[in-house]
Amino acid sequence: MEQTHITLGEVEVGRVMEHQAPLVPAATMLPDFPPEVWRDNQAWLAPDFWEPASGALVLAVQTWVLRSEGRTILVDTGVGNGRHRPHAPHFANWDTDFLDGLAAVGVRPADVDLVVNTHLHADHVGWNTELRDGSWVPTFPNARYLLPAADFDAADPAQQHGRPEPRTEAEFRRRESQAQLFADSIAPVHQAGQLDLWQDSHRIDGNLTLEAAPGHTPGSSVLRLASGGDRAVFVGDILHSPIQILDPACNSCFCADQAQAAATRRRVLERASDERELIIPAHFGGSGITEVRRAGDTFAITGWAGAGA
Template identity: 35%
Template sequence: MALTFSVADLTIHRIIEQETTFLPAREMFPELTPEMLDAERSALQAANALDAQDTLILCFQSYVVKTPHHTILIDSCIGNDKPRARPVWNMKTDDTYMRALDAAGMSVDDIDIVMCTHLHTDHVGWNTRRDNDRWVPTFPNARYLFAQREYDYWVAQNAKAEVPPFADSVLPVVEAKRADIVMDDFAIGDHVRLVPTPGHTPGHVAIALGKGKDDAVFAGDLIHSPLQLAYPELSPKFDVDPAQAAVTRRTFLERYGDTATVCCTAHFPSPSAGRIKRKGNGFSCEAI
């Protein structure tokens, strides 16, 4: 399994923290009928996206992208030492993530920019690390970019009741003055652009990279499973606005379907990245 690949003038590294069973398919997708699942079961199992008990298999990973100008980490995964509701994430202490970064030939000092598609638990965890009794930025030389609408949403949620991932993995970065809160049309030079993709969260963004065109796009939680390529209107129970997410997902897939753009998904099982192809009323992903 290749963890590093090149697209145009980009070099992309997958930094895997966990690849494992997650939730039963019909629990995660409330509108998934037995008939819909029956129609896709063999394809999902062949792609290692579903086990024999109809439990989804997901990958939890970051991508590190080297452009001619920057080294960018997209979505910082789960993290260590943090209180979380999911048992396999709660107060985790393993070195899997850092070993994966090292295997890619990098250290935390090499990251110039950290970008988060959104601010859920498994996309911000390594933003910070425990230093005695406080949280400090894990990537000391990086600027962290957060989309304004996403950041504002979680500020409001956290004001009602503390949201642990926001409190321990976002606010400490802001307090350390390492964060830039940016608008949805933000770009970095001619290689990096935000693509607003609301629904999973109000300010969710995809991230497109490439000089003057979208050579690669990082979808975040716009799509969790290949099941949603077959049924783009299928939204997981975690979406803040499932109807909006379904519209956004269909629009995204129509935009990139049958193009040369490589779609790098956050949670598809390995190899996780491929080109979107039209297939009837849905889509498929052709691994690169």
């Protein structure tokens, strides 16, 4: 597995990999892509992004570690250990050495100043907390946690009164899953007084700004980096596979608002192409950082960054 470390302007960017493996069938996760698309692009999709033998997407679950203006910032916190996830069994009861991975890049839990959750899904908020003496408590005792207000409101069980009851089994499972991850990964941070909610946009410092990018979830967001002449955008789950760069109209099955998600994806790719922003998704393997340019009505991958660059 490649180790990524890159300096952009005055910001150091690295990552800690919690897990990387074939997790979900590509046909399930990205149902709009026909089978021949995967076969035609096998030469560059395998092995980092797709496993030909099983047809599964290879997904990295990782945290991006930023050092900016003297602070240590984590972007998304993975799945976490010991989670009860009956409706997402591939995320249930993990036992990884994530904290050892943080230590290997020189970060102890007490060193973290800020945690950014790009959105509220189980594989992005897990290490917000850890289980101590039978209770979930914030993993990073000195950190502020930034979470989009729209996702917090959608998942908070206390705000479900008066909302329509789930009409389908899928809606029921989604509601129940949100309540579970809220209980173990969000509520303890809120109760500790470490949670900050934001909407529309939020400037973190002179290098980093959060912007709303809804569609995948109501509060899905991107984190933009602009430092010196360098530009990058951490896009969370706007992209699950680089194949979506070739056809940004194709969503994942987990996008809550399909039309909005596709429009957001195109908008983010257009800006990244026009302003020469590196794209840094949550789940790409390899170096994890890609460059794109316009190619007619769609986009093309023109290179990969990181890996000690």
